[in-house]
Amino acid sequence: MRSHYLQQLSELEELIGKMGGLIVNGFDEVAASLIKPNGNFVKDAANVEQRTDRKLDEIERLCSLLLLTQQPVASDMRFIVSVMNVVVDMERIGDQIRDIAETASKCRVMPNEKEIATMCECCSVMIKGAWDAYIGRDVEGARRVEARDDKVDEAFDSLKIKLSERIRTDDDTEDILNCLMIGKYLERIGDHATNIAEWTNYVVTGKRDESQ
Amino acid sequence: MQREDKTGGLKVKADKSAASSAIFDFNREVVIDIEHMDLYYTAFHAIKDVSMKVKRNEVTAFIGPSGCGKSTLIKSLNRMNDLIPGCRITGKIEIGGQDIYAPGVDLPILRKNVGMVFQKPNPFPKSVYDNVAYAPRMFGIRDKATLDHIVESSLRRAAMWDELKDRLNKSALGLSGGQQQRLCIARSLAADPSVLLMDEPTSALDPISTGKIEELCDELKKTVTVVIVTHNMQQAARISDKTAFFLLGKVIEFDETAKMFSNPTHPETERYISGRFG
């Protein structure tokens, strides 16, 4: 038995578990602050971003070491390849959490469009769902996440229509643009969660989606 | 034919000595066809109901834990087990369309067409030249220029010519282990085989000689069907088109190498290749 190898693999599982926790909680906090900002939310979000960056480094280093020293094959190989991709999506979500917080802090009035609320809700469920599916090798769960991304896209489209109306009638142009930016960040987060879900399929079946 | 020009090896397929016995046809798609083969060493059931088809110009790797029957199977492909008392085979092995266990099969012709390289180098206690010229001479080639040509081209193919061209008359036993192994490969190639069986050919070689033999496999498969036993998973993944995984005398999985190493079908294969065995 390759006990050191198995130990390194479970270390890797543990690390991505931690990184997932950072993102899941970090997102819920920034989403809550859009409704009821607390004094620290910008700093907290920046902190989430930095910690996910550090986890990304750590995980990439361990993956390289595993590839170099253990020549993983079969599901181990698929897992490591997926990790190296998934952590990039995670790191991006970390960036967007920070960006949402920074943008929100510049708003005179927090965006109260219902589309933003819908997107926050969907993204929260999607990030958690993608993470659970990925960690639990749950293809069915991954499929549900992928399906939900359409809702995020729909909400974003309707937000754009609404804001283009408002920009003609209201004079808080800056808030409108900030709201649009936040919507765009959320839409991207939905895409990253979808990517993570798709990597679940790869770990389990060797294919990222059914069309392959 | 292009294949004959390239190899410069020995041609006896249409030779008089072969005319009386089995006619091998190596232009067919399936070169080795094993059907429901069982092998017993007296009471010990070493190979259990193995069936597999090996295609022309493919490199096939046999992998599996020690004692699972890889050497036993590869040796039965050119009837090296014949000499073992108590060894009994049932089922069918066809090579080049010919049942190799049928009565009247000429063993020297079989072994000329189905060459074998063993794990431990076994050069004859003769000069380098005489080792390589052994099979061509056995099949009646006497012409010095032809022999010279075969010796040189075979040594070149085994990536040894530059190393050995000034030592052709020295004893093969004075070579290093890695050199001896490549010499044995050259000796097999000199017979111009259509199938080459190699049982852990690189297990005693340094990375450079190993690399040369792996390159040779790649080169060889243009003209030769190669079966190689290896304990080195990375080697199997690097050089073979198909991989067969054996366990306790059975073929557990036989598939495209890329598939086997990225997404094997059987949990036992997965456990073995990822080092979680036993």
Ligand SMILES: Nc1ncnc2c1ncn2[C@@H]1O[C@H](COP(=O)(O)OP(=O)(O)OP(=O)(O)O)[C@@H](O)[C@H]1O
């Ligand atoms: N001449 C023999 N007489 C009796 N049993 C034998 C003989 N040769 C091999 N065996 C047995 O048959 C089984 C298969 O042996 P074989 O040499 O084919 O294994 P292998 O897969 O090549 O192993 P390794 O990887 O160690 O070379 C083993 O259990 C071995 O002990």
Ligand SMILES: [Mg+2]
């Ligand atoms: Mg063996």
